Structures are given as structure tokens and as C-alpha cells.
Amino acid sequence: MSTDEPNASQDAAAIDGRIGRRPTIYDIAQRVGLNPSTVSRALNKPGRTNAATEEKIRAAAAELGYRVNPMARALPTGLSGTYAIVLPDITNPVHFELIRGAEQVARRSGFTLIVSETEGAAEIELETIETLQPSVDGLLVVASRLDDDSLAALAASKPIVGANHSTPSLPSVTPDLESGLTDALDHLRDLGHRSVAYLGLGGAWINRARWELTLDLAAARGLGVVEITVDEPTVAGGAESLRRVRASGVTAVLAYNDLVAHGLLRAARSSGLQLPEAFSVIGFDDIFSAELAVPALTTLRSPLREIGTRAMETLIDPERSRTPTKVVLPLELVVRESTAAPTR
Amino acid sequence: MSTDEPNASQDAAAIDGRIGRRPTIYDIAQRVGLNPSTVSRALNKPGRTNAATEEKIRAAAAELGYRVNPMARALPTGLSGTYAIVLPDITNPVHFELIRGAEQVARRSGFTLIVSETEGAAEIELETIETLQPSVDGLLVVASRLDDDSLAALAASKPIVGANHSTPSLPSVTPDLESGLTDALDHLRDLGHRSVAYLGLGGAWINRARWELTLDLAAARGLGVVEITVDEPTVAGGAESLRRVRASGVTAVLAYNDLVAHGLLRAARSSGLQLPEAFSVIGFDDIFSAELAVPALTTLRSPLREIGTRAMETLIDPERSRTPTKVVLPLELVVRESTAAPTR
DNA sequence: CTGTTAGCGCTTTCAT
DNA sequence: ATGAAAGCGCTAACAG
Numbered sequence: 080m081s082t083d084e085p086n087a088s089q090d091a092a093a094i095d096g097r098i099g100r101r102p103t104i105y106d107i108a109q110r111v112g113l114n115p116s117t118v119s120r121a122l123n124k125p126g127r128t129n130a131a132t133e134e135k136i137r138a139a140a141a142e143l144g145y146r147v148n149p150m151a152r153a154l155p156t157g158l159s160g161t162y163a164i165v166l167p168d169i170t171n172p173v174h175f176e177l178i179r180g181a182e183q184v185a186r187r188s189g190f191t192l193i194v195s196e197t198e199g200a201a202e203i204e205l206e207t208i209e210t211l212q213p214s215v216d217g218l219l220v221v222a223s224r225l226d227d228d229s230l231a232a233l234a235a236s237k238p239i240v241g242a243n244h245s246t247p248s249l250p251s252v253t254p255d256l257e258s259g260l261t262d263a264l265d266h267l268r269d270l271g272h273r274s275v276a277y278l279g280l281g282g283a284w285i286n287r288a289r290w291e292l293t294l295d296l297a298a299a300r301g302l303g304v305v306e307i308t309v310d311e312p313t314v315a316g317g318a319e320s321l322r323r324v325r326a327s328g329v330t331a332v333l334a335y336n337d338l339v340a341h342g343l344l345r346a347a348r349s350s351g352l353q354l355p356e357a358f359s360v361i362g363f364d365d366i367f368s369a370e371l372a373v374p375a376l377t378t379l380r381s382p383l384r385e386i387g388t389r390a391m392e393t394l395i396d397p398e399r400s401r402t403p404t405k406v407v408l409p410l411e412l413v414v415r416e417s418t419a420a421p422t423r
Numbered sequence: 424m425s426t427d428e429p430n431a432s433q434d435a436a437a438i439d440g441r442i443g444r445r446p447t448i449y450d451i452a453q454r455v456g457l458n459p460s461t462v463s464r465a466l467n468k469p470g471r472t473n474a475a476t477e478e479k480i481r482a483a484a485a486e487l488g489y490r491v492n493p494m495a496r497a498l499p500t501g502l503s504g505t506y507a508i509v510l511p512d513i514t515n516p517v518h519f520e521l522i523r524g525a526e527q528v529a530r531r532s533g534f535t536l537i538v539s540e541t542e543g544a545a546e547i548e549l550e551t552i553e554t555l556q557p558s559v560d561g562l563l564v565v566a567s568r569l570d571d572d573s574l575a576a577l578a579a580s581k582p583i584v585g586a587n588h589s590t591p592s593l594p595s596v597t598p599d600l601e602s603g604l605t606d607a608l609d610h611l612r613d614l615g616h617r618s619v620a621y622l623g624l625g626g627a628w629i630n631r632a633r634w635e636l637t638l639d640l641a642a643a644r645g646l647g648v649v650e651i652t653v654d655e656p657t658v659a660g661g662a663e664s665l666r667r668v669r670a671s672g673v674t675a676v677l678a679y680n681d682l683v684a685h686g687l688l689r690a691a692r693s694s695g696l697q698l699p700e701a702f703s704v705i706g707f708d709d710i711f712s713a714e715l716a717v718p719a720l721t722t723l724r725s726p727l728r729e730i731g732t733r734a735m736e737t738l739i740d741p742e743r744s745r746t747p748t749k750v751v752l753p754l755e756l757v758v759r760e761s762t763a764a765p766t767r
Numbered sequence: 768c769t770g771t772t773a774g775c776g777c778t779t780t781c782a783t
Numbered sequence: 784a785t786g787a788a789a790g791c792g793c794t795a796a797c798a799g
Contacts, residue, residue, distance in 0.1 A: 101557060101580065103775095103776055103777085104776070104777070105776080105777095113785075113786090114785065114786045114787075115776090115777080115778095115786095116777090116778075116779080116785080116786065116787080116788095117784080117785055117786075119776095119777065119778060119779090120778090120779095120784090120785085123777095123778085127784085128784065128785080129784055129785085132784080132785085144553075146553060146554065146556070146557050147557070147776090147777080148557045148558070148775095148776055148777075149557060149558045150494045150497040150498055150503060150557070150558055150775090150776080150777095151498060151775070151776030151777045151778090151791095152776075152777055152778075153494040153777090153791085154494055154495055154498060154775090154776080154777070154778090154790085154791040154792065154793095155776090155777060155778045155779070155790070155791045156777085156778065156779095156791085157791080159494060161537070161558075169519060169522055169523045169526060170519040170520060170523050170711075172516065172519075172711075175513060175514040175516075175519070176514060178513055178538070179513045179514050179540070182513060182538065182539070182540055183540075186539070186540070191537055191539070191555070191558070192537065192538060192539070193505070193535055193536065193537050193538075194522070194526065194536060194537075194538045195526070195530070195535070195536070196523070196526055196527075196530070209490060210490065211535070212490065213445060213490050213491070213492045213493060213494070214492070214493045214494055214505075214535070236445065314711065314715070341712075341715055345714075345715060367514075367516075367658065367712075368685075368711075368712035368715060370689075371658070371685055371689060371712060371715060371716060372715060373717035447791095447792055447793085448792070448793070449792080449793095457769075457770090458769065458770050458771080459770095459792090459793080459794095460769080460770070460771080460772095460793090460794075460795080461768085461769055461770075463792095463793065463794060463795090464768090464769085464794090467794085471768085472768065472769080473768060473769085476768080476769085491792090491793080492791090492792055492793075494791090494792080494793095495775095495791070495792030495793045495794090496792075496793055496794075497775085497793090498774085498775040498776065498777095498791090498792080498793070498794085499774070499775050499792090499793060499794040499795070500775085500793085500794065500795090501775080
């Protein structure tokens with residue numbers, strides 16, 4: 080592209096001889112014969128400037144195709160207009176709706192969202208947050224692996240809101256595990272099951288919480304319960320657990336998430352097992368493929384999208400983002416085909 | 424939080440009396456008795472400063488917990504160290520691996536990634552790109568709905584790379600539709616099919632390209648082919664197409680993507696049809712749930728992750744990002760259970 | 768090798 | 784209501 084042949088379509092960008100340079104408030108000021116500070120006011124503090132002037136300035140800005148430079152604005156104000164969401168694994172379908180919810184709230188409010196993965200490692204999570212902090216106005220941390228002290232220290236410099244994870248010092252939005260698990264266990268008990276396996280993931284906070292709760296709740300119902308640990312919260316992880324599930328002799332399993340449940344279903348099918356006759360399985364989250372599974376997955380539907388929107392709303396609210404309020408959202412048991420009365 | 428009660432753990436942040444303020448290179452400079460510019464050099468231009476000095480500066484920086492402020496750096500350099508990926512729909516599983524590929528390359532190179540949705544609307548896409556442009560060093564645009572002129576104009580100000588979409592003025596990374604569709608059609612023909620339906624999406628560039636190609640390729644093989652349009656590239660869209668697929672009398676269908684194929688499979692199952700006996704279906708992309716479907720989906724596997732990494736690599740390379748080179752990646756036909764010989 | 772200086776684009780007192 | 788001037792944190796000549 081030649082730099083000395085401006086044409087009509089590039090006109091807006093052809094300022095003081097240089098093509099491609101973005102117009103600044105100085106260009107607008109010069110064009111309308113006013114001071115840059117007046118331009119700044121006209122564009123950002125409605126009413127604090129003469130109506131006619133403001134109109135003229137807006138017109139000039141439009142003609143030039145002016146866009147504020149967020150970086151330049153961030154320096155004096157300390158506010159960048161961008162937030163970050165940091166999560167263990169982008170490709171986990173559980174996070175899609177959550178990200179989308181957060182992104183929509185951010186965009187509707189004129190903010191930009193940075194997405195960053197931690198691969199489920201605490202050190203990477205810490206490093207990521209520290210790196211991102213100077214350039215954002217706050218962080219949404221999903222399923223954090225960090226302890227409360229670290230999180231509290233980090234939150235001292237920029238607000239942090241937790242999602243799918245709760246810790247004393249931070250505001251957080253989480254699903255209501257207790258009522259959800261109660262429903263799931265009641266469902267199983269009503270079907271006639273006597274012993275269930277909890278297929279969990281080592282490490283994650285939310286997993287510990289679920290297991291403890293499951294233990295209590297199952298005991299209260301006279302249900303036997305064992306914990307079986309999977310290495311990763313994935314389809315492969317679930318598939319690998321089949322042997323242990325069968326060995327345990329349970330008639331029902333509560334999976335850490337739908338991915339794990341999918342893996343278990345699939346492994347069972349391919350080893351010729353008939354489900355739900357051989358054993359029932361309940362997933363967690365209700366990701367889009369849950370109803371695609373065969374048998375269609377009974378699962379605890381997590382309000383993923385809403386967790387994302389609520390968490391982001393909390394984050395962008397200066398008041399709420401500094402108050403460690405816990406928002407707990409209901410979980411819904413979606414009964415499909417993967418649960419039935421035990422055959423033994 | 425009280426501002427006049429510094430404690431040990433906040434020591435690093437307790438600079439010139441104010442708690443919570445992030446240390447700057449001025450703080451480091453003062454601490455080691457050097458000039459800020461020397462600090463800047465020591466931290467960013469390895470070798471251009473005395474080894475001992477550099478060591479001292481790094482030590483001080485570490486003690487203070489210094490992190491560069493990307494906003495402040497962006498102003499003089501014009502480089503923000505962040506890139507944006509803009510795509511129609513975050514929750515489409517097709518984009519997960521693509522985003523992840525892009526994110527990993529960005530992070531490995533020390534860059535930050537902004538993710539933004541356009542809801543598949545050209546106006547939103549345009550607005551999004553224009554808004555993001557001042558704060559990024561380049562954009563990765565996935566499955567763009569904009570025409571070449573608009574894209575070319577936008578790319579004049581900051582580099583843009585296309586993914587899953589090809590347009591004359593931009594570098595792009597796309598799957599090799601021709602060889603992929605050839606394989607798919609050959610597979611169907613070899614199975615004995617004589618007429619196929621192409622289940623497409625109105626509007627998207629990549630859809631037009633696929634349909635035209637399918638038309639040519641099918642004709643060359645003596646296969647009859649009809650186009651059936653779905654409203655959205657989703658499970659629901661696919662399900663709704665069942666009536667028209669049956670009415671068309673074809674024995675095989677090529678779906679726009681796996682989501683649409685899933686919907687079709689599911690609708691067929693629930694109306695009592697036996698697949699692949701009633702008709703065969705081939706998906707596109709090979710998203711994680713393709714092998715979870717029943718029957719497991721035969722599909723053209725798109726190298727999503729690699730498209731993401733290659734596109735991002737192109738984008739962060741100053742040379743390549745300005746050269747409209749087209750990278751075409753192979754598609755692989757993954758034969759599973761949803762295709763078989765026709766029964767009529 | 769290190770210090771000085773100016774400036775990136777914008778906001779924000781403080782004057783006028 | 785508008786202008787002048789300083790400064791956000793950092794980099795980049797240019798001197799020394």
C-alpha cells in the first residue's frame with residue numbers, strides 16, 4: 080500500500096500527512112479550533128460543556144472516525160476498562176456458558192474481557208493473575224486452585240470475584256451444592272439404590288466440598304457411599320474409572336461432571352454393559368452434549384451462564400466487588416435416561 | 424481497609440507511605456540510586472547495561488514485587504502486547520480448540536488475548552473490531568461476515584488474520600475444503616449412495632464455499648445433490664431439518680457442522696428412525712462430542728487447534744501478518760458409525 | 768554505561 | 784464554558 084496516494088476512502092485517516100495514524104483529541108481540537116481538554120470534556124462529561132460546542136466536537140469526531148485510546152486513558156485514570164477471567168481450561172464445555180455470560184455483561188457495559196487459562200496449576204494461576212493485574216480493573220477467577228491467603232493478598236491490589244469456588248475473603252458465585260446433591264441422592268434413594276460411588280477429582284476445592292457433602296447427605300439417607308478418584312475431569316478420565324466402578328459393586332454413580340459421566344457411559348457401552356440397568360449415573364453441569372448421550376444423561380444442571388453474569392456484575396460494581404458476599408445459585412436435577420431402579 | 428496500618432505482609436506495597444500503590448520503575452530507581460531509564464534498560468534490554476547494575480536492579484524489582492504496567496508501556500511504543508480474537512459465538516464447541524490454540528501461542532510469547540463475540544452479525548463485528556483496534560497489536564478474526572473491502576480497510580490500521588475464512592487482502596488459515604469434501608463424497612459414492620443433501624447455513628462465507636465445492640465435486644462423481652438450509656448452525660437447527668431431509672429422499676447428508684449433524688441424528692432417533700440404515704450422515708469439525716453420538720459420527724476432522732496456533736503465529740509475526748498468504752490445512756475424514764451403504 | 772529530556776494520548780485541577 | 788499546564792509510567796533518542 081502506497082503512503083503517498085491518499086484516496087477518498089482513506090480520507091479519515093489522512094491526518095497531518097500521515098496515513099494510518101489514528102486521530103487523537105488533538106486532531107479534533109485543531110479541526111474545531113478548541114482546546115483538547117474541551118474535546119475530552121465534550122466527549123466524556125455530557126452537560127459539562129456548551130451544547131453547540133459539544134455537537135460540533137461530536138461531529139468532527141465522527142468525521143475523523145475518532146476512537147478513544149483506552150491505553151492513554153488508563154494512565155491518568157488508573158482504569159483500563161478491561162477485566163480478566165482466568166480459568167483452568169478453556170476447552171472444558173462447562174466454561175463456555177460461563178465465559179459467555181461474563182463476556183456479555185462486560186460488553187454490554189462497555190468493558191473488554193481478557194481470557195486466560197491456568198491449566199489447572201496453582202503456580203500458573205498465580206503468575207497469570209499477577210501479570211494481568213496491572214492491565215485490568217478486576218479479575219474473575221473460576222474454580223481457583225489458590226488458597227484464601229494468596230487470593231486475599233492479590234485482591235488487595237485489584238478486585239477479584241470467585242466463580243464456582245468460594246473462599247472467605249472474596250465475593251463469589253457458586254451453585255447450591257447442598258440442595259442439588261440432596262435432590263440427586265433423594266432421586267437415587269427413591270429409585271431404590273442402596274450404595275453409590277462418588278467419582279471425584281483430587282485437588283479442586285469444589286470437589287472436596289462436593290465429596291464432604293455427599294458423604295454427609297448419603298449417610299443421613301442410609302446410603303452407602305465410596306469415593307473413586309479420577310485423574311482428570313475429562314471423558315478419558317471417566318472412561319478409565321469403569322473398572323473401579325464395577326469393582327466397587329455400587330448400583331449408582333455421581334460423577335464429578337458431565338465429561339466424566341460421558342466417559343463412563345461410553346466405556347460401559349463399549350464393554351457391552353447395558354445402562355442404566357448395570358448401574359445408574361448422574362452427571363454434573365448439564366453441558367450441551369448431556370442430552371446427546373445414550374442413554375441421555377441425568378444430571379445436576381448448573382446455572383453456568385448465570386454464574387458468569389452474576390459474577391461479572393459483582394466484579395464491575397465497585398461496591399460489591401470489595402465486599403465478600405456469597406451468591407449461591409440453585410442447581411436443578413434434570414432426570415433423563417441414565418438413572419433407573421437398580422436390578423440387583 | 425485501613426491505609427495507615429501497614430503490616431509485614433503488605434511491606435512490598437508500602438511505598439512512599441501509600442499502601443496498595445504498585446511500584447514503578449521510579450521506586451526501583453530511587454531504591455538503587457539510579458535513573459529510571461537505566462532501570463528500564465536493565466529490565467528490558469539485556470546486555471545494554473552493566474551486569475552488576477542489572478543484577479542489583481532485578482533484585483530490587485523482585486523485592487518490591489514490581490510488574491511492568493503494560494498500559495504505560497503501550498503509550499510510547501504503540502504496542503500493547505495484547506491481541507484480540509473475534510468470533511461469532513464463543514459457545515460453539517468448534518471455537519474452543521481454536522481459541523485455545525491461539526491463547527497458548529499468545530501466552531507462550533508473552534502476549535495477552537482478548538476474546539470477543541459478534542453474535543454472527545456483521546455490524547457488531549465491525550463495531551467490535553473498531554473498538555478493540557486501539558488497544559491491541561492485531562486481530563484474529565474467525566469466520567468473518569465482513570466483505571473484503573471492509574476487512575482490508577480495517578487491516579490498514581492494525582494487522583488482521585483470518586481463520587476459517589479466506590479473503591483476498593488478508594493472510595488466512597483455513598481447512599482444505601476441496602480435498603476434504605472429495606474424501607467425503609468418495610466415501611459416500613463408494614458406499615453406493617447416489618444422491619446426497621448438503622445441510623448448509625445461509626450467509627457465512629465458509630458455507631458458500633462448501634456448497635459450491637460440493638456441487639462441483641458431486642456432479643463430477645455423478646451424484647445427485649440438493650441444498651437444504653438450516654437457520655442456525657446448532658443442534659436445534661439440525662433437528663428442525665429432519666422433515667426436509669426425509670422429504671428430499673436422499674440417502675446421505677453432509678452437515679454444515681457436527682452440531683447440526685447431532686441435531687439431525689437425535690431428531691431421527693426420537694422419531695424412531697434407524698440410522699445409518701435410513702440415511703447416512705457426515706458431520707464437519709469433529710468436536711469432542713462427535714464420538715459420543717449414537718451412532719458415532721463420521722465427520723471431517725478440522726484441525727481446529729492448529730488453525731488457532733497457525734493463525735496466531737502469523738499474527739504475531741510482523742512480516743507475515745502484513746502479507747496476505749493463505750495457509751490451507753488438511754481435513755481428515757474420520758469414519759465412524761453414521762455412514763453405511765444405502766438400503767434403498 | 769548511565770543520565771537528561773521529551774513525549775505517547777488522555778484527564779484533571781486550576782485559572783480565566 | 785473554555786484554556787493552560789501538569790502528570791499517569793514508560794521508552795527512546797541524545798548527551799555525557
